[in-house]
Amino acid sequence: MPRHFSSIDDVRTALGETIGPSEPIIVDQARIDAFAAATGDHQWIHVDPARAADGPYGTTIAHGYLTLSLVPLFGADLVSFDFGSARINYGTDKVRFPAPVPSGCSLSATVTFTDIAEKPDSVTLTAHYAVTVDGADKPSCIADTLVRIVL
Secondary structure, eight states: OOEEEOSHHHHHHHTTOEEOOOOOEEEOHHHHHHHHHHHTOOOHHHHOHHHHHTSTTSSOBOOHHHHHHTHHHHHHHHEEEOSSSEEEEEEEEEEEOOSOOBTTEEEEEEEEEEEEEEETTEEEEEEEEEEEETTOSSOSEEEEEEEEEEO
């Protein structure tokens, strides 16, 4: 169940608080192959299970950008905003991929709101996501994303 925010004041009180983890998402080979087809990134480490079995991870791994692309899905599971007329992915300030995402693994995420920039017609939230393979010691993706809420 997502955490509901009914006003910018609600978000302000949650600054610095980690929300989550989300429900897990399985990253299977079919999802990896579909991402490769959509982006044209067919590097063997992602799409060739036989060759990847002898590679550095012993299996195929998800594209870093596939992991990043799941952030909106995790976000919808973690939070909802009951104010404003629209929410727009405004951009990303920082993205890192510290650990691989092996095919078949389960991912979950947490989010922490770290900043709020207010304008008369909108609010831009900085949301720090940590996406982690379940049971791993370090995240597979860390992303500081910007969400613009049109008032």
